[in-house]
Amino acid sequence: METSSKIFMTLVSLVLFTLFAKGQEREINISDALELSYNNNEKIKRYSERVQQKIYENKAAKGNFLPSINLLGGFTYLSENMEVNTSQLKSSLDDLGGRYGAAFVDAYGDQIGLDGITSETAYSTIVNSLGQLPSYNVIIDNQQIPTAAITATQPIFMGGKIIASNKYAKAELQSANIELRQIKDGIANELIERYLDVMLLNQVIKTRQQAYDGMVKHKEQAARAIQLEILPKHVLLRAKVAVANAEKDLNNDQNKMQLAEMALRSTMNLPDSIQFRVMDSITYQNIYLDFDMLLNTAYAQQPILELIDQKEIMAKQAHKIEKSKFMPNIAAFGTYTMFRDQLPIIPPKFIVGVQAQLNIFNGFKDLNKLKVSKHLQNEVKNAKKYATQQIHLLVKSNYTNALNQQKLYNSHIVTVDLAKENLRINTRRFEEGLGKSIDVIDASLLYEKSKVDQLVALDGYYRAIANLYTTIGEPEKIIPIIGK
Structure with a gap:
């Protein structure tokens, strides 16, 4: 059902792409971008195929509980008839003839005139006589031998190997699903970071554009003031330098935007023919973060820990499989x-039975493999302890970073407001002929810098939270926050 849903969403996405393919620009929000990444990313597709492999491997493992039925058939042609080499059997055949002769004399000797001969005498006489005769091979007159049989085997007891193999296959399937979720979490985190880059540069460019427009306006005002001989000519030069610097910063960020959109396009795996525009913009939201709750969530949902749990199950079942080699297979x-009638030796129609097999010695291979599986279990336990420590450290560092970025952003609020008011006052003073051109330029640069720093701090705040949510195994939790 889930696979059908994914196919349907992919088809819908392709239809939407076709509608916007002819040079039209499509507006996307972060939810759309994430859905496109999930549907189009080749790495996700590869791991989805791995999940399907493990599904069928799990089903195959369950088949070990069922009987195995085989149809065997063949045809053999002999260049000449087979012969039974009686020279290797002659002594036994002579002995058999002597015994039959002795028994016949005992039973019917008086009726055929041999009542005076004992069975021992009859036996030795017959054996000695037969020993004087040459051996003759028995020819089996059949050069074409067809064979056909149906065989069935039903495992009864395998030392726990079949049950352990099924649990091992199930753990592999769970691991494949967890790996797929881990890949999707990584893609989601990459998409969020690149989407934030585009959002940040969008607003930085707006700020740069405002600063550039303000500098151009100030240059025009300075030029008119010079024409009216209110200001000296060198003031215009400084205004032109400020305009050139503002234009350089604007062009630089526009180039960065192109690179950021290329990176975002790559994550969504969109062709160049499809144009898009990011709809969302960065706005601050106060997000409550509870460290203990985040840590407990990470312990419960972090894919790395879940993978180690499955590896622990697999190591345990591998140990049971090795132990089963020391038990009989029944x-x-x-x-x-x-x-049957066309075979040299006619077997019965049906043969049924129970068979047990127990290995007694194979060069200590099974014993050493059992020790290997035991040490593998210990290795997985140590890996789990180490991973738990690292998850704790990662959650703590991302949590601390998020709080620091939040404080940094809040500290910029007053700075931006003051810089904006400072620019307004100096611009007004210059327009009234009371202020200097350099004061307007400095105020404009100060406001631009403080505004960009505030946007960078806000971007860092959301980026830290995105990394924090990815660490606890819930990267999509930030999507509705950014998408507002």
């Missing part, structure tokens, strides 16, 4: 033979 079997 299976029931049955065979139905066809074309």
Whole structure:
């Protein structure tokens, strides 16, 4: 059902792409961008295929509980008839003839005139006589031998190997699903960071554009003031330098925007023919963060820890599989033979039975593999302890960073307001002929810098929270916050 839903969403996305492919610009929000990344990313597709592999491997493992039924058939042609080499059997055949002769004399000797001969005498006489005769091979007159049989085998007891193999396959399937979620979390985090880059540069460019427009306006005012001989000519030069610097900063950020959009396009795996524009803009929201709750969530949902849990199950089942080699394997079997009359030796129609097999010695291979599996279990336990420590450290560092970025952003609020008021006052003073051109330029640069610093701090705040949510295994939790 989930696969069908994904296919449907992909088809919908392709239809939407077709509608906007002819040079039209499509507006997307962060939810749209994330959905496109999930549907189009090749790495996600690759790991989805791995999940499907493990699904069928898990089903295959369950088949070990069922009987195995095989149809065997063949045809053999002999260049000449087979012969039974009686020279290797002659002594046994002579002995058999002597025994039959002695028994015949005992039973019917008086009726055929041999009542005076004992069984021992009859036996030795017959054996000695037969020993004087040459051996003759028995020819089996059949050069074409068809064979056909149906065989069935039902495992009864395998030392726990089948159950352990099924649990191992199930753990592999769970691991594949967790790896897929881990890949999707990584793609989501990458998408969020690149989307934030575009959002940040969008607003930085707006700020740069405002600063540039303000500098151009101030240059025009300075030029008129010079024409009216209110200001000296060198003031215009400084205004032109300020305009050139503002234009350089604007062009630089516009180039960065192109690179940021290229990176975002790559994550969404969109072709160049599809134009898009980011809809969202960065606005501050106060997000409450509870460290203990975040840490407990990380312990419960972090894919790395979940993967180690599955590796622990797999190591445990691998140990049971190795232990099963020290126990007997018991299976029931049955065979139905066809074309019996055409075989040199005619077997019965049906053969059924129970067979047990126990390895006694194989060069200590099984014993050493059992020790390997035991140490593997210990390795996984140590890996889990280390991973838990690292998750705690990662959650703590991202949590601290998020709080620091929040404080940094809040500290910029007053600075931006003061810089904006300072620019307004100096611009007004210059327009009234009371202020200097350099004061307007400095005030404009100060406001531009403080505003950009505030935007960078806000971007850092959301980026830290995004990393924090990714660390606890919930990267999509920030989507509705950014998308507001």
